[in-house]
Amino acid sequence: MKQEIINELIQIVGTDYVVSDLSQMNSYLYDETEFKLRPQACEDCVVAKPETPEEISEIVKLANRYRMPIVPRGGGTGLCGAAVPTVSSIVLSMERLNKIVEFDDKNLMITVEGGVTLEGLLEELKKHDKLFFPVHPGDEGAQVGGMVVENAGGVRAIKHGIMRNHVKGLEVVLPTGELVNLGGKLIKNNMGYDLLHMMIGSEGTLGIVTKATLKLYAKNPSVGTLLVSFNSTEDASEVVPKILQSGITPLAVEYIDREMALLSAEHIGLTYPATKGSVDLIFILDEANEDDLYAKCERIVEMCEENGAVDSLIAETTKDQRTILEIRSNVYTAYKEIVADALDMAVPVAYFPSLMKDIEALSAKYNAKVPVVAHIGDGNMHHYILMEDGKAPDYLDKLREEMYEATLKYGGTITAEHGTGKIRKKYMTKQYTAREIEIMHHIKKAFDPNGILNPGTIL
Amino acid sequence: MKQEIINELIQIVGTDYVVSDLSQMNSYLYDETEFKLRPQACEDCVVAKPETPEEISEIVKLANRYRMPIVPRGGGTGLCGAAVPTVSSIVLSMERLNKIVEFDDKNLMITVEGGVTLEGLLEELKKHDKLFFPVHPGDEGAQVGGMVVENAGGVRAIKHGIMRNHVKGLEVVLPTGELVNLGGKLIKNNMGYDLLHMMIGSEGTLGIVTKATLKLYAKNPSVGTLLVSFNSTEDASEVVPKILQSGITPLAVEYIDREMALLSAEHIGLTYPATKGSVDLIFILDEANEDDLYAKCERIVEMCEENGAVDSLIAETTKDQRTILEIRSNVYTAYKEIVADALDMAVPVAYFPSLMKDIEALSAKYNAKVPVVAHIGDGNMHHYILMEDGKAPDYLDKLREEMYEATLKYGGTITAEHGTGKIRKKYMTKQYTAREIEIMHHIKKAFDPNGILNPGTIL
Numbered sequence: 015m016k017q018e019i020i021n022e023l024i025q026i027v028g029t030d031y032v033v034s035d036l037s038q039m040n041s042y043l044y045d046e047t048e049f050k051l052r053p054q055a056c057e058d059c060v061v062a063k064p065e066t067p068e069e070i071s072e073i074v075k076l077a078n079r080y081r082m083p084i085v086p087r088g089g090g091t092g093l094c095g096a097a098v099p100t101v102s103s104i105v106l107s108m109e110r111l112n113k114i115v116e117f118d119d120k121n122l123m124i125t126v127e128g129g130v131t132l133e134g135l136l137e138e139l140k141k142h143d144k145l146f147f148p149v150h151p152g153d154e155g156a157q158v159g160g161m162v163v164e165n166a167g168g169v170r171a172i173k174h175g176i177m178r179n180h181v182k183g184l185e186v187v188l189p190t191g192e193l194v195n196l197g198g199k200l201i202k203n204n205m206g207y208d209l210l211h212m213m214i215g216s217e218g219t220l221g222i223v224t225k226a227t228l229k230l231y232a233k234n235p236s237v238g239t240l241l242v243s244f245n246s247t248e249d250a251s252e253v254v255p256k257i258l259q260s261g262i263t264p265l266a267v268e269y270i271d272r273e274m275a276l277l278s279a280e281h282i283g284l285t286y287p288a289t290k291g292s293v294d295l296i297f298i299l300d301e302a303n304e305d306d307l308y309a310k311c312e313r314i315v316e317m318c319e320e321n322g323a324v325d326s327l328i329a330e331t332t333k334d335q336r337t338i339l340e341i342r343s344n345v346y347t348a349y350k351e352i353v354a355d356a357l358d359m360a361v362p363v364a365y366f367p368s369l370m371k372d373i374e375a376l377s378a379k380y381n382a383k384v385p386v387v388a389h390i391g392d393g394n395m396h397h398y399i400l401m402e403d404g405k406a407p408d409y410l411d412k413l414r415e416e417m418y419e420a421t422l423k424y425g426g427t428i429t430a431e432h433g434t435g436k437i438r439k440k441y442m443t444k445q446y447t448a449r450e451i452e453i454m455h456h457i458k459k460a461f462d463p464n465g466i467l468n469p470g471t472i473l
Numbered sequence: 474m475k476q477e478i479i480n481e482l483i484q485i486v487g488t489d490y491v492v493s494d495l496s497q498m499n500s501y502l503y504d505e506t507e508f509k510l511r512p513q514a515c516e517d518c519v520v521a522k523p524e525t526p527e528e529i530s531e532i533v534k535l536a537n538r539y540r541m542p543i544v545p546r547g548g549g550t551g552l553c554g555a556a557v558p559t560v561s562s563i564v565l566s567m568e569r570l571n572k573i574v575e576f577d578d579k580n581l582m583i584t585v586e587g588g589v590t591l592e593g594l595l596e597e598l599k600k601h602d603k604l605f606f607p608v609h610p611g612d613e614g615a616q617v618g619g620m621v622v623e624n625a626g627g628v629r630a631i632k633h634g635i636m637r638n639h640v641k642g643l644e645v646v647l648p649t650g651e652l653v654n655l656g657g658k659l660i661k662n663n664m665g666y667d668l669l670h671m672m673i674g675s676e677g678t679l680g681i682v683t684k685a686t687l688k689l690y691a692k693n694p695s696v697g698t699l700l701v702s703f704n705s706t707e708d709a710s711e712v713v714p715k716i717l718q719s720g721i722t723p724l725a726v727e728y729i730d731r732e733m734a735l736l737s738a739e740h741i742g743l744t745y746p747a748t749k750g751s752v753d754l755i756f757i758l759d760e761a762n763e764d765d766l767y768a769k770c771e772r773i774v775e776m777c778e779e780n781g782a783v784d785s786l787i788a789e790t791t792k793d794q795r796t797i798l799e800i801r802s803n804v805y806t807a808y809k810e811i812v813a814d815a816l817d818m819a820v821p822v823a824y825f826p827s828l829m830k831d832i833e834a835l836s837a838k839y840n841a842k843v844p845v846v847a848h849i850g851d852g853n854m855h856h857y858i859l860m861e862d863g864k865a866p867d868y869l870d871k872l873r874e875e876m877y878e879a880t881l882k883y884g885g886t887i888t889a890e891h892g893t894g895k896i897r898k899k900y901m902t903k904q905y906t907a908r909e910i911e912i913m914h915h916i917k918k919a920f921d922p923n924g925i926l927n928p929g930t931i932l
Contacts, residue, residue: 164663259579361659449653453668
């Protein structure tokens, strides 16, 4: 890294907020992508920690002058390597843009800086205790700016959708240095092309999110969790569309292999409450009152039983609810050390059983173990291809490729919520035509003529 | 129009589906934009009526060869002149792409061709009688493809959002002739840049929508309508955010000047049921059951009364409900002949009272009458600047400009749901920076290098 770039960065953000010593830089070079899969970080980097959009704008201008890439860095919780610098870069850490700008209950919106964590956002909302932000990608260390550019999903998409549905306004530093405001506290805006929606999901390649205005919703006070066990994937997955059609929209419907649940429970020292069957559905419901909640829980159990459920459990206490949800959310940490790749495909919800059958056949073909946990309500599944003897299995690439092909056959997507990043861009041509990818290249160039922002990500 | 273009069109779609005689072409040259405001159509056009995406692709390739603009035409119900050819063009009428492709209840999706009207879509759903498509821009002659590219809104945005929230997949002929599929029956998709969302709201300038896959929802069976009267705009508008915060989300909340309601009622020969007060809120609720419906109606009336409501009426019968809604939806037809411009601004819902005061002051300044009807729940208002002696008033441009400035001051937008089209593009620089508009030009060029599709629209 050129000393003059380091010096200029020090002039912009101050000497305390520039890290150029590799030993202090390590935690800024990787994200949460599986160890075996993540790209190799380039160590010839410098970390800058600006405090304001204006400082970011200056850094971006400097980067354009030197043609030096910038890799924006949020909470580092991403799972696609988007925040890993693979060439000599300025790593732009957003951690100091961590202020709550405005809690606007009258407009049911909140505006926060891009570096506010999901945890910080939820704590702020807890203070006011009346409005609710629905998107919850699992790791509360995620920063809001990162959630926007990764278009975060999570377990509640079935009822509330994804980040895209709730991001109404953004303040963004463009890759050419200008600070712009996109959208606003608006439900409708049809003026011009929608650059706001172009920014959502752009993975740090089209702009740096310095502020985000998010839609809030009235809270439903009555929350309940249901655990329903089945003997087969088919039984479990076929009931889900039926429930949705009946007019019940749970906050979340999760699918989990029993083996995974048990391993996760063991990992965190809890006892998994289900014993019969081999796969489970976890339903979370939030309703306006207890009567509604119980009526819907009962109706769900009824429909599950008609569809072959072998056991069901309504978690009545907060403690029981927490047990089930903690086991569910620790699946990834329990498997992290033995996962070669955690996939992120999605198919239309009704095709879930068919795809699962295809993948069963593929697992048999490769003699592979591929446990699965899924946000089944929105068709998004995470298959874990496991290591063998501490190494990625030989069949990893082939199996993954065949799984992707199976998914695309059902009109699915290779990545539903984790993002393309640096690890999935090689599969872009599987999902998109040459002309579509060409248009994406032009769009990148429209925003970022010098290719400064996060090169090697998506395209 | 060159005879060779006409001949080639005849070869592609057949002689019955090419109209080159001006006397038969007239109904294809204008949309529903106010008579005084709409752009002058170029009469040197030819209308082609393809039946398939493949024919459209051929027409687009032909247009690129001759550098002859194409103006895609849906139902012609637009209000921004986007479908008016202002230069010599091929008008591409979508009317023959009118097939329902698939009602997929298992995935809660429906796929229709781009030329299916909203009426056709609703009729198809009625046959199955269990799932619901929420977006309703008022005129059921609108075609789905047009609703997608205009990102249609309407009265139900407060509960269900706009087209963007429900369009999951599109088949599109690109301006370079390729047929592509964007998105799918998916709730989550984070692969690459999102060209689907770029297409939504692009007003026929980035692609021609040949098929759309729309999300459907379970129907709420209990529907009720409430009419609540107030003595002032302030009282009426301040209660709305309070209701939303309380956890009640009506299907629609409309604001209407009494004078407008009376004129509309007279226009269609009905009696407006409210007599006290000077402005009204119309609430439409759809709930899971009658108990919920009545509880919420009562709570709304209570909150309105605490906020100065002078009268309220629960429309118990279908007939009463229909009377109120027909009066509301005929406001535009009642005023159509005397409106110089119907504006389409929106502000954050809590700033509605302040903006209304500013506009009152502006009306006084110009001695203008500016009645208003509003989708107040989402902050979108339609002010009507009226003609004087059958002519657009002298102050029209100045008043409109000052109203736009007032709106932007509150973080609003110049067009919330009607679109930029050809009549509002001159205001783009008021709402966006030069760099944003420059990026939009590059995006246009990325999709449409020869500028074939709908030139003069948006940019």
